[in-house]
Amino acid sequence: MNKILIIEDDPDMVVALRLPLEANGYQVFTASSGEEGLQKVVEIEPDLIILDVMMETTTAGFQVSLQLRSPSPDSPYAAYRHIPILILTAIHTTTSLRFGPDEAYLPVNDFLDKPVDPDTLLTKVRALMGEAQS
Amino acid sequence: MDSKSILERLAATAARSLPAEGAAVLLPATAEGCPVVGAVYGVAADDVKVLADWANLGLQPFVVEESSASALPPGFVTAMAALLGSASCPLGALQVYGAPPRQFGPPDAERLQALAELGTVALELARRTAEMEQLEATKSQFIHVATHELRSPVAVAQSLVRMVLKGYAGPLSDQHREIFGRIAGRLDFLENLVNDLLALAATRSPALAEETGPVAVNASLGRVALLLMPQAEEKGITLTHIACCEEMVVRATEDGLDRIFVNLVNNAIKYTPSGGRVTISLRPLDDHVQVQIADTGIGIPAEALPHLFQEFYRAPNARSSGIVGTGLGLVTVKELVEQYGGRIEVESTEGVGTVFTVTFPRTQILN
Numbered sequence: 001m002n003k004i005l006i007i008e009d010d011p012d013m014v015v016a017l018r019l020p021l022e023a024n025g026y027q028v029f030t031a032s033s034g035e036e037g038l039q040k041v042v043e044i045e046p047d048l049i050i051l052d053v054m055m056e057t058t059t060a061g062f063q064v065s066l067q068l069r070s071p072s073p074d075s076p077y078a079a080y081r082h083i084p085i086l087i088l089t090a091i092h093t094t095t096s097l098r099f100g101p102d103e104a105y106l107p108v109n110d111f112l113d114k115p116v117d118p119d120t121l122l123t124k125v126r127a128l129m130g131e132a133q134s
Numbered sequence: 135m136d137s138k139s140i141l142e143r144l145a146a147t148a149a150r151s152l153p154a155e156g157a158a159v160l161l162p163a164t165a166e167g168c169p170v171v172g173a174v175y176g177v178a179a180d181d182v183k184v185l186a187d188w189a190n191l192g193l194q195p196f197v198v199e200e201s202s203a204s205a206l207p208p209g210f211v212t213a214m215a216a217l218l219g220s221a222s223c224p225l226g227a228l229q230v231y232g233a234p235p236r237q238f239g240p241p242d243a244e245r246l247q248a249l250a251e252l253g254t255v256a257l258e259l260a261r262r263t264a265e266m267e268q269l270e271a272t273k274s275q276f277i278h279v280a281t282h283e284l285r286s287p288v289a290v291a292q293s294l295v296r297m298v299l300k301g302y303a304g305p306l307s308d309q310h311r312e313i314f315g316r317i318a319g320r321l322d323f324l325e326n327l328v329n330d331l332l333a334l335a336a337t338r339s340p341a342l343a344e345e346t347g348p349v350a351v352n353a354s355l356g357r358v359a360l361l362l363m364p365q366a367e368e369k370g371i372t373l374t375h376i377a378c379c380e381e382m383v384v385r386a387t388e389d390g391l392d393r394i395f396v397n398l399v400n401n402a403i404k405y406t407p408s409g410g411r412v413t414i415s416l417r418p419l420d421d422h423v424q425v426q427i428a429d430t431g432i433g434i435p436a437e438a439l440p441h442l443f444q445e446f447y448r449a450p451n452a453r454s455s456g457i458v459g460t461g462l463g464l465v466t467v468k469e470l471v472e473q474y475g476g477r478i479e480v481e482s483t484e485g486v487g488t489v490f491t492v493t494f495p496r497t498q499i500l501n
Contacts, residue, residue, distance in 0.1 A: 010286070016293035019302035054282065090285055115292030115325075118300050 001129065005029045005046035007037030007064060008088070009055040013114075017050060020118040021125065034064040041068065041080050048128055051108070052088045061087060069107035084109045084128040088116070137264035141173035144256045148230055148249050149175045152242055156210060156231035158182045159253070162224070169226070172260075177231060181207030188224040191217035195243045195250070207231060212238045216250035218257050225257045274342050277335050284328045292321045323458055330462035333393065334445075337469050344387045346474065348497055351382045351391070351423050355414055358395040362403060370408035373399075376415040382423040384494040386474040394470050397463040398427045398490050404457055405488075406431035418496070425492045433484040442480065443468045451484065 031037035053061035085108040149157040156176035160169045171179045186196040195216035210231040219225030359375035366373035402412040410430040438449035446461035476494035
């Protein structure tokens with residue numbers, strides 16, 4: 001109950017996330033694109049997915065979460081819909097965009113702002129893993 | 135006024151002043167092909183055909199002979215075409231159409247020629263406006279790209295430094311801790327600088343501007359006080375928000391108004407030593423609303439006051455205080471205040487405190 005898949009295209013950010021997670025006994029897997037990420041979800045069946053909102057394209061993160069949570073009965077990801085998703089965001093102060101989980105638009109479980117604070121990361125990871133268990 | 139509406143205005147004015155039942159502005163072809171319809175009045179764009187070769191249109195408008203009636207839109211029996219620009223530099227054509235019993239004659243041709251001369255000026259204006267719109271679009275695109283490209287590496291670097299400082303890359307010597315601490319400080323400053331620069335650029339970009347509407351000043355100050363209360367408490371400063379009686383509404387954007395007050399209150403807290411006071415208050419003043427942010431901080435020396443709202447300016451006592459600042463907060467505040475029709479004033483005594491007063495015209499609530 002401790003496999004975490006990080007879907008993140010910035011290798012430096014991967015290092016920053018890996019350090020505290022591995023230090024706390026989690027098994028960390030990584031994917032450097034949305035496409036690779038979806039493949040690894042099926043391959044690894046992680047207990048938690050950490051996903052960057054913006055990767056090779058502005059909507060990459062949204063696309064991955066929408067595909068994973070697709071309500072269609074024929075979806076190849078139907079078996080993985082339950083896996084909690086933690087999304088990494090950068091708040092843009094030049095727009096009035098206010099992020100919030102949204103069934104139709106951004107079906108994720110929680111958000112983590114960049115720059116990442118290790119304590120906040122661990123608290124959220126523990127909470128999301130704990131929820132999944134019950 | 136955008137380029138398209140300038141052309142529409144030209145067509146409408148031509149029709150109304152001649153008078154004529156219809157009018158159209160034709161522009162040169164893009165790349166290859168035929169001239170295009172820039173604007174129409176009283177006719178369908180699809181029915182507009184080129185009435186005369188622009189190379190042949192001289193200083194006299196061309197009046198269409200009855201025999202060429204097939205070139206006219208249905209329902210129209212007479213037409214004229216005048217050149218916009220000049221023979222050496224044709225910019226387009228102004229065509230007008232008349233329905234029965236109208237028949238254009240020499241006086242109409244003279245009037246059309248005069249309109250075409252004014253129309254040439256309008257066309258040049260439309261062209262330059264279109265260029266500026268393109269420039270603005272390019273600028274806003276740049277701001278959006280810069281936002282991500284500048285912020286992203288800074289945020290990643292900050293994340294890595296935090297991991298190291300919290301011991302996740304192994305135990306730290308005192309020297310390591312000190313140096314990484316300094317790196318973290320410079321990165322935090324860089325983050326603030328990038329944010330402030332982008333906020334200022336966005337303030338100056340009309341293309342990014344949100345529609346202004348009625349915004350409640352009382353509510354904005356409430357939000358700001360709530361946001362900055364923890365920061366004030368942490369520093370041992372008493373932050374007081376004196377709420378006012380009636381709802382006061384101004385024409386602005388919620389984000390813009392919040393940003394003005396966040397910058398001013400944040401400054402007040404930053405430059406006031408522990409144990410001091412920051413007070414936010416507002417009151418009606420005739421048909422205006424006046425907001426005051428007062429502090430018991432380090433104050434602003436008299437010689438700094440004329441430069442206070444300049445980009446990157448920081449007063450000498452602020453610079454030597456060790457307090458970090460980008461020098462962009464107040465210029466952004468002033469530009470936003472002025473965008474909303476208001477004004478900002480400051481009074482200060484070094485070593486005693488400062489009062490910023492922002493005054494806005496009130497607007498009607500539209501519910």
